[in-house]
Amino acid sequence: MQICKTLTELKQAIDVLKNNRKKIGFVPTMGALHQGHLSLYHRCKQECDVTVASIFVNPIQFTNAEDLTQYPRNETQDLQMLEAIGCNLVFMPSVVEMYPTPADIKIYFGTIEEKLEGKFRPGHFSGVGIVVSKLFHLIAPDVAYFGQKDLQQYLIIKMMVEQLSFAVKVVCCDIQREPDGLAMSSRNVRIAQQHRDDATSIYKSLLLAQSILLSHSIHEIKKSIEQFYYPHSALKLEYFEIVDADTLEDISNIGINQSVAICVACQLGNVRLIDNLVVNI
Numbered sequence: 001m002q003i004c005k006t007l008t009e010l011k012q013a014i015d016v017l018k019n020n021r022k023k024i025g026f027v028p029t030m031g032a033l034h035q036g037h038l039s040l041y042h043r044c045k046q047e048c049d050v051t052v053a054s055i056f057v058n059p060i061q062f063t064n065a066e067d068l069t070q071y072p073r074n075e076t077q078d079l080q081m082l083e084a085i086g087c088n089l090v091f092m093p094s095v096v097e098m099y100p101t102p103a104d105i106k107i108y109f110g111t112i113e114e115k116l117e118g119k120f121r122p123g124h125f126s127g128v129g130i131v132v133s134k135l136f137h138l139i140a141p142d143v144a145y146f147g148q149k150d151l152q153q154y155l156i157i158k159m160m161v162e163q164l165s166f167a168v169k170v171v172c173c174d175i176q177r178e179p180d181g182l183a184m185s186s187r188n189v190r191i192a193q194q195h196r197d198d199a200t201s202i203y204k205s206l207l208l209a210q211s212i213l214l215s216h217s218i219h220e221i222k223k224s225i226e227q228f229y230y231p232h233s234a235l236k237l238e239y240f241e242i243v244d245a246d247t248l249e250d251i252s253n254i255g256i257n258q259s260v261a262i263c264v265a266c267q268l269g270n271v272r273l274i275d276n277l278v279v280n281i
């Protein structure tokens with residue numbers, strides 16, 4: 001497995017792959033890898049000739065300084081995991097290598113970025129868009145793999161690729177969960193022991209909403225969810241939204257042939273957790 005830390009090293013490695021006409025699959029991550037990330041790598045390996053990983057904790061997508069400093073990092077273990085699954089190339093640049101001068105550019109994705117995560121993390125998607133654009137330019141992958149865990153991110157990247165004509169196919173992969181339903185996340189290691197049980201209520205709340213999706217109005221479902229969270233005082237609900245799964249627009253009535261995303265974000269202690277469920281009616 002080749003490890004590149006500079007843009008120059010990466011360019012040389014990518015040129016060799018391109019000259020050999022390899023189909024390049026790319027999985028961008030911020031490291032602290034878990035089985036959720038690995039599921040993306042497995043899919044990539046099945047569908048492409050070479051698998052390229054990036055590990056970069058992108059400072060410009062963080063809107064909370066403490067979240068950035070506390071973000072888990074585990075380079076040695078990440079590299080062992082990537083080697084074990086047969087990853088071919090890892091790009092792990094420093095912040096200065098990626099941003100030798102401050103990234104003054106901002107990207108505005110329109111109304112889709114103002115919903116859900118965008119409301120609570122202003123500027124987050126601009127930072128994501130900049131880093132993903134830069135990685136796409138450097139790596140020029142044929143296919144890039146993203147998780148449904150970050151549904152809004154996937155939709156925004158898909159839109160960016162379509163509207164700016166990036167020559168890359170963007171694939172969305174299922175959410176991987178712990179046996180108790182908690183969506184796998186790098187941030188889970190920061191959940192305090194006494195809060196671990198409460199964390200399982202996030203997925204349970206999605207299942208509850210799903211179970212009454214067709215029998216109740218959106219207003220009633222949201223009321224039930226508020227009551228569901230009430231006893232779990234450690235979980236501070238930031239949003240619980242039932243939206244169109246393609247546009248993230250609010251829906252007032254749920255109809256046949258609709259794809260609905262139930263999306264939630266919570267603060268548990270000082271850890272912020274998100275999850276979602278997509279239901280095809």
Ligand code: AMP
Binds near residue numbers: 031150177
């Ligand atoms: P991150 O390192 O958290 O930025 O995540 C890198 C990629 O892995 C993103 O496309 C995420 O959506 C995806 N991912 C994170 N957690 C999961 C999970 N539990 N299941 C599937 N994909 C995930």
